[in-house]
Amino acid sequence: MTASAPDRYRPETRLVHAGTLRSQFGETSEALFLTQGYVYDNAAQAERRFKNEEPGFQYSRFANPTVAMFEQRMAAFEGAEAARATATGMAAVTLSLTGQLKAGDHVVAPKALFGSCRYIIEDYLPRYGVASTLIDGTDLKQWRNAVRPNTKTFFIETPTNPTLEIIDIAAVAEIAHQAGATLIVDNVFATPIFQSPLALGADCVVYSATKHIDGQGRCLGGIILGSQEFIDKHIHVLLRQTGPSLSPFNAWVMLKGLETLxxxxxxxxxxxxxxxxxxxxxxxxxxxxxxxxxxxxxxxxxxxxxxxxxxxxxxxxxxxxxxxxxxxxxxxxxxxxxxxxxxxxxxxxxxxxxxxxxxxxxxxxxxxxxxxxxxxxxxxxxxxxxxxxxxxxxxx
Ligand SMILES: Cc1ncc(COP(=O)(O)O)c(C=O)c1O
Structure with missing residues (x-):
């Protein structure tokens, strides 16, 4: 398989070509690898794959070529070093938080959040010993005042759902970093076309790909983007072991959606x-x-x-x-x-x-x-x- 890496091209061009893994058949449109697993030439190869001594696929809960194309294309467009796709936007939101947090930590977020995101922060995380403070996200003073010694992450969506409030990403990222915390941005409403949170200082961007990325009301999906270190440290193992992976079929629909986004x-x-x-x-x-x-x-x-x-x-x-x-x-x-x-x-x-x-x-x-x-x-x-x-x- 070959991967195209047209980094020098403009964003729209990257949404059509980046991350393409073309098989030996030379297909024009990206292939749909609807497979659960992969076979190995011999037992030693299986061992090498599992020990990460040889690149290649093992099982589609861990990685899949069609899902990888979607991840690489999104990462190229977003300007992220790495990305992991998830079954839904809520799986992306939940992993981006739980991957970083443990009992005794604290999260700050605005009260103005999509209902399920607010549930995760206000009701679900506290069940596992993670405290949260909800504030008016447009008031920078409230962000500063909400910080505690154990604050690990800030979570925002901007524009917010449904009142379309705008939160200053660069200013909130600065407050987060001064506090030794990270900033996660749910960029669903702005879309990657109109807003680039990583370039504004965010550490992690999440999407419900269900929305504009599919764009035609067909499949659920999500994606988490950030630095290689962020994805390796907080997301990769949790996604692989807990299993909210994106199906290859849905990844293929999303991948084709990116071309026209x-x-x-x-x-x-x-x-x-x-x-x-x-x-x-x-x-x-x-x-x-x-x-x-x-x-x-x-x-x-x-x-x-x-x-x-x-x-x-x-x-x-x-x-x-x-x-x-x-x-x-x-x-x-x-x-x-x-x-x-x-x-x-x-x-x-x-x-x-x-x-x-x-x-x-x-x-x-x-x-x-x-x-x-x-x-x-x-x-x-x-x-x-x-x-x-x-x-x-x-x-x-
Ligand atoms: C801002 C925001 N974040 C996350 C989600 C969750 O996405 P999904 O429905 O793909 O789980 C939604 C969905 O409505 C949303 O509006």
Whole structure:
């Protein structure tokens, strides 16, 4: 097998070619190696593979050629030395934390997190003796004040789900490093197209590849990226021994998704910006949040660390839950879902779905009002998306 390593090429080119392992058949499109295991020429070779004395594959829970292509292509694009793919985004989040932590350690994270990420930090880790402090991630003073002698890692997502708050990655990385801690960034909402956390000082980046990387609503997947040392020390052995590995089939879908990622994300972002402009002044909307706009609460930070806006738009419909439900039910093109990053436009009511686990007081604190909806803008014609939203607003 041969690997192409076109490091000198621009990012979009790397998303098409980097990491390709071409077999003896010379296939154009990456091969799908749907195999659990590998055979050895002789017993001595098996021994050498297991002792790491010879490169090669042993078992697909450890590594697989199609999964390796996905990992190498993502690492090349992200500017990471190493990457390990996982079965889901939540497996990536969980491993990135548990790989570094042990009983007696402490984690700091914002309160504004995707529901499952908040569960891991607030409920799951404490069961194993890892304490956590949740703060307002946009307030740098709170990060400094939350540090304890046993703080090992900071975890953020930016823009956040669902209120699209922006956290200053470089500033938070500096505070983490001064405290002798690491910074993990969940980069799902920004995508690798618009934000490079490692270049801003983060130690680890995680993705739910389920979202924009697949981009067409098919497979679940995740990936963890960082320095070779970070991956070797914290991730590699845990993934291999505990087993939340990405299936080769899903890796193949993700790998092919990477080829079109920039084209899709840029188109979806342009359409999201168009939607934001079309509804910003609408009398039935109390508040519109879009990271590409100058009226975003953290517009300056967004401008500093992001290369583009977002494929997501959040807005508050006047009239609370009843109005938000009426609005969603009146949509004809945009479908109701909790997912995002799909070619199909999707709408979510976070207060009753992704963030229903939080108390009313916790949601109020985060601005997840009963009227808030989050639209993940897809690849339909932008005029059709805008017309659908405007017509549904009429029905409210
Ligand atoms: C910000 C964020 N992180 C992580 C995840 C988890 O990803 P997955 O559903 O692939 O486990 C999601 C999924 O919705 C998400 O929105």
């Amino acid at each position: 920039p084209v899709r994300v840029r188109q979806q972002t342009d359409s999201a910006a168009t939607l934001a402009v079309a509804i910003a002044e609408h009398p039935k909307i109390a508040r519109l949040i879009y990271p590409g706009r100058p009226d975003h609460p953290q517009a300056k930070v967004a401008q500093k660390q992001m290369r583009g806006g977002s494929t997501l738009v959040a807005f508050d419909i006047k009239g609370g839950k009843k109005a938000a439900f009426r609005f969603q039910d009146a949509l004809k093109l945009i479908r109701i879902s909790n997912n995002l990053g799909d070619a199909k436009s999707l709408i979510t009511h976070p207060a009753t779905t992704t963030h229903q686990r939080l108390t009313q007081a916790q949601r109020d604190e985060l601005g997840i009002t009963d009227g808030l909806v989050r639209v993940s803008v897809g690849l339909e014609h932008p005029d059709d998306i805008v017309e659908d939203v405007l017509a549904a607003l009429e029905a409210v």
